[in-house]
Amino acid sequence: MYSDIAEFYHEIFPVNQEFLAFIRNYLGAPGGRLLDLGCGPGDYIHALSGEYDGIGMDANPEMIHLANSxxxxxxYTLSFSEINGLKGPFDCVWCIGNSLSYLPYGMEGSFFKILSDLLGTSGRFILQVVNWDRYLSTGEMDFPVKTLSDGRTFHRSYEPSKENTVIFKTSLQKNHEIMGQWTDTLYPKSMDHLHDLMTRSGMTVMGEYGNYDKAPFSPLSSPASILVAKKTTL
Structure with missing residues (x-):
């Protein structure tokens, strides 16, 4: 899907100013090293590049082409299974936009262990996914329709599938005519599960929030699951 929507990605997913305000609490001193996992077209690294040394990675070559241009x-074009090719330490690492929901269950342990190793001693990791707790409890997930400047509309929905996965259905329409449609497999991860993965990989969770205003996480009402963690030190 992402290769097909690259040309108008910014219209569907504009830069989130609330996230930029949130992340500044964890960046560390200017000049530090930043890593955006699943960076898309690289807008957040770009926004912080005047003060920090930023690296972005994404599995989609078209997104990385946009970022570099x-x-x-x-x-760099790298998948989550290839982050062991990155060289730390990093002062702040983040993975937002529900990107981690594309990580298969069998790869979670190794991913978080490598991530922990990439963090500097005082480094921070910020993770944001949709509130999977609510979806797993209610089966409901509301997505607003995104209208592009040329009148086309972008639609999203979830459909439960086998082995605790979810099919992410997306389509591009105009005047109710489907111009393109795609499906991807997602791997829901509850807040407790994410907390446990971080703890077992050598990180300490510092905060769990339901939005970038740091509202307490509510399994049934929060729009997102956000965790902030640091490397565990003895």
């Missing part, structure tokens, strides 16, 4: 920073 439009934004400041260093961008």
């Amino acid at each position: 439009r934004n400041r920073g260093k961008f």
